[in-house]
Amino acid sequence: MRKQQKIRFLKRLVVLLAVLLLLFVISIHAGYTKMGTADVFRTLLGKGNAEEALILFDFRLVRIVLAMLVGAGLSVSGTIFQTISKNALASPDLLGVSAGAGIAVLLYTFFVPEEMAVGVFALPFVSLAGALLTAMLIYSLAHQKDRAISPVRLVLIGISVTSGINAAEIIFTVRLSPEKFQIVHTWMIGSVYGNTWSHVLALLPWLVVIIPFLIYRSRDLNLMRLSDGVAIGLGSPLKKSRFLYLMLAVALAAACVSVGGAIGFVGLICPHLARKLVGPNHQYCIPVSAVTGAVLLLGADLVARTIIAPNEMLLGIVVSLIGAPYFLYILLTSKS
Numbered sequence: 001m002r003k004q005q006k007i008r009f010l011k012r013l014v015v016l017l018a019v020l021l022l023l024f025v026i027s028i029h030a031g032y033t034k035m036g037t038a039d040v041f042r043t044l045l046g047k048g049n050a051e052e053a054l055i056l057f058d059f060r061l062v063r064i065v066l067a068m069l070v071g072a073g074l075s076v077s078g079t080i081f082q083t084i085s086k087n088a089l090a091s092p093d094l095l096g097v098s099a100g101a102g103i104a105v106l107l108y109t110f111f112v113p114e115e116m117a118v119g120v121f122a123l124p125f126v127s128l129a130g131a132l133l134t135a136m137l138i139y140s141l142a143h144q145k146d147r148a149i150s151p152v153r154l155v156l157i158g159i160s161v162t163s164g165i166n167a168a169e170i171i172f173t174v175r176l177s178p179e180k181f182q183i184v185h186t187w188m189i190g191s192v193y194g195n196t197w198s199h200v201l202a203l204l205p206w207l208v209v210i211i212p213f214l215i216y217r218s219r220d221l222n223l224m225r226l227s228d229g230v231a232i233g234l235g236s237p238l239k240k241s242r243f244l245y246l247m248l249a250v251a252l253a254a255a256c257v258s259v260g261g262a263i264g265f266v267g268l269i270c271p272h273l274a275r276k277l278v279g280p281n282h283q284y285c286i287p288v289s290a291v292t293g294a295v296l297l298l299g300a301d302l303v304a305r306t307i308i309a310p311n312e313m314l315l316g317i318v319v320s321l322i323g324a325p326y327f328l329y330i331l332l333t334s335k336s
Contacts, residue, residue, distance in 0.1 A: 068294035070260035075293025078267025080249035091268035092253035095158035104130020127258035190263030190316025206255035218282035265323025
């Protein structure tokens with residue numbers, strides 16, 4: 001049985017990686033300025049002219065890499081949220097974590113003058129602070145004395161808190177200068193356009209550390225899918241484990257939001273698809289979820305910058321157009 005599961009996992013992972021590679025190749029060629037395959041290879045080898053190098057490395061490659069990283073991070077974060085809450089509707093955006101991270105970055109942009117800003121490497125920590133405070137608020141509101149936290153109650157409170165944060169965001173956004181307003185407005189909807197390799201370097205360590213650790217602890221995560229009594233009986237320190245994985249999921253989502261903005265639905269639909277493809281075993285589900293998230297966001301970014309070219313749509317809008325119908329599908333087919 002385990003061998004069959006592993007074979008199925010490897011086959012589907014290879015297919016997803018092939019789709020990701022195909023999207024990567026298409027994305028690297030797509031754009032207002034035409035670049036053939038020969039031009040791309042020549043530029044990658046350092047033999048292109050200055051204009052080709054600028055287009056390939058600073059415009060196209062950076063947003064391709066960021067789309068894959070943000071998609072993978074949000075998807076894995078959603079996987080952990082759904083495991084902890086035992087609810088297929090849980091995700092960083094529905095539970096208010098993305099909104100908390102977002103308003104922290106907005107407040108940082110609003111109150112800190114540009115000459116005092118410490119740069120993009122501080123953004124993940126700023127968004128993490130906001131996400132943690134929001135997560136603690138939602139958890140405390142959902143907590144009921146001598147009773148387990150209801151997954152439905154958790155999601156409903158998360159949606160309520162998110163609505164309040166979104167209202168606060170609007171209040172602060174309209175008071176920004178025109179230059180900052182355009183940046184923040186784009187970021188609030190979600191986009192990887194205009195970022196640099198510094199943003200990649202700011203985000204990459206969070207994924208490189210957290211995702212492999214979660215795969216390594218997959219057995220412990222599998223136990224959390226069971227009832228509390230069974231998990232404790234099998235030796236899982238349930239309260240400590242929940243807190244640890246909740247913090248890791250929050251940190252992962254916050255780091256992604258700080259770079260890519262408040263992109264919704266990735267952390268909801270990709271874990272759901274991953275479980276359909278390879279089952280709930282986190283040893284297989286987490287890697288497939290990461291690749292599925294990368295595929296979704298890279299594909300959405302490709303659509304966003306080509307469907308109305310030479311103009312482009314915001315990435316968050318394209319993801320919402322894909323995610324909203326799937327969210328309704330999950331809602332209508334959920335047994336709970």
